[in-house]
Amino acid sequence: MTPTWPDHLFLVGCGNMAGQMLVRWLDCGLDPARVTVLRPSGRPVADGVRVVTAYPAALPAGTTVLLGMKPYQIADVASSLAPLCVADTRIVSILAGTTLAELRDRFPGPRAIVRAMPNLPVGLGEGVTALFTDATTDAAARAAIDALIQPLGLAEWISDETLFNRVTALSGCGPAFLFRFADALARAGEAIGIPADQAARMALATVRGSATMAARASADAGDSPATLADRVASPGGMTREGLNVLDADDRLLTLLTDTLAAARDRGEAMARGE
Ligand SMILES: NC(=O)c1ccc[n+]([C@@H]2O[C@H](COP(=O)([O-])OP(=O)(O)OC[C@H]3O[C@@H](n4cnc5c(N)ncnc54)[C@H](OP(=O)(O)O)[C@@H]3O)[C@@H](O)[C@H]2O)c1
Known part of the structure; x- marks a missing residue:
């Protein structure tokens, strides 16, 4: 267009x-x-x-x-x-x-x-x-x-x-939150023994490729990221085992909800001149 x-x-x-x-x-x-x-x-x-x-x-x-x-x-x-x-x-x-x-x-x-x-x-x-x-x-x-x-x-x-x-908490601040996630993914890779420079490159490429894939799956077939996550995680496999950690007690969801709420609350405080 x-x-x-x-x-x-x-x-x-x-x-x-x-x-x-x-x-x-x-x-x-x-x-x-x-x-x-x-x-x-x-x-x-x-x-x-x-x-x-x-x-x-x-x-x-x-x-x-x-x-x-x-x-x-x-x-x-x-x-x-x-x-x-x-x-x-x-x-x-x-x-x-x-x-x-x-x-x-x-x-x-x-x-x-x-x-x-x-x-x-x-x-x-x-x-x-x-x-x-x-x-x-x-x-x-x-x-x-x-x-x-x-x-x-x-x-x-x-x-x-x-x-x-x-x-603003979601999409305005979101890039910084995703940068943090990519950095944490790299550092976690390093923590389990991958050389730091390789972990950094692999984490970034994984975030980029997965984001592109999720955008295409949504546009082409209406598949959500949640569907994609379940599709790539076969029962008893490595990905499922990892997802179980992120999903336990809605750990990741709770963390991100707290993150967005803190950003939102700060925006509201700034609007009051605090
Ligand atoms: N950064 C973000 O991620 C983001 C996201 C959403 C919305 N915003 C909004 O975008 C706006 C700008 O933020 P920013 O991060 O781009 O700030 P910035 O990089 O500091 O840019 C401010 C611009 O304003 C100009 N300026 C300064 N005094 C001025 C005046 N008296 N009259 C007219 N222009 C003047 C500056 O001129 P010089 O270039 O000559 O110094 C500069 O070009 C803010 O209102 C912010 O709320 C920012």
């Missing part, structure tokens, strides 16, 4: 996260001449992308704005940016914890405002982005923003804004 692009994309901030989104959009064919990045450092972003350090006098018609700076900068940014935003300007905010109500308050002009919570693999087109908006964003704008997010990987609209901290 050929992506459809906004007439113009104005990025406010282009650090780790917005930078990864832009990398992917450019890889997928977004014309860099359609992109302007505002960043205080003025550091170049990519060939053909205009970088500015101050706000322009006006935004081109049909601009989609990506708010990609830190959440605490919203007041400063809105005081300069809101007067440039007209009714058909579309705003996508990746600011963690900044509610749609606050965005609507700070940007009274635009009809279309969407909150998005991407994770880092968006740069590879294998990210997960949770999206939320309200009824003021019309169907056409919602579809246009969905089309912009599609090249980044999985796009999931959520119906309840209060789910953001929970989905």
Whole structure:
């Protein structure tokens, strides 16, 4: 599917996260001449992308704005940016914890405002982005923003804004949790006697190959990871014996539930300013 692009994309901030989104959009064919990045450092972003350090006098018609700076900068940014935003300007905010109500308050002009919570693999087109908006964003704008997010990987609209901290705990923090799992798999291999460098390579390749296999099995046959795990574990065999350890008293499930709950709770505490 050929992506459809906004007439113009104005990025406010282009650090780790917005930078990864832009990398992917450019890889997928977004014309860099359609992109302007505002960043205080003025550091170049990519060939053909205009970088500015101050706000322009006006935004081109049909601009989609990506708010990609830190959440605490919203007041400063809105005081300069809101007067440039007209009714058909579309705003996508990746600011963690900044509610749609606050965005609507700070940007009274635009009809279309969407909150998005991407994770880092968006740069590879294998990210997960949770999206939320309200009824003021019309169907056409919602579809246009969905089309912009599609090249980044999985796009999931959520119906309840209060789910953001929970989905952030899963997919936003998830890459770090999986990195930890891959590292633990390697160290466990070392602990049972495999040379460290080989264990590290084998653990990483196992995680990557298994993730690809699980994604294909789900897409092709609707098989879940749980089904795949049982399918590869014959009774009395090695894999079953190992799974019995992970499954005992729902050990792994409990560990991951505690992990996500801790991340979610931290998100809620930060939203209260703690
Ligand atoms: N990192 C993640 O995994 C992740 C995931 C989901 C959402 N987010 C959200 O993404 C946003 C950015 O996080 P990040 O990790 O990408 O931060 P970051 O790497 O520090 O990038 C922040 C960007 O904001 C720019 N900036 C600083 N002051 C500004 C100002 N006054 N006006 C406009 N731009 C300004 C910076 O400019 P310079 O480049 O010139 O320094 C930089 O490009 C946050 O709101 C965060 O909640 C992050």
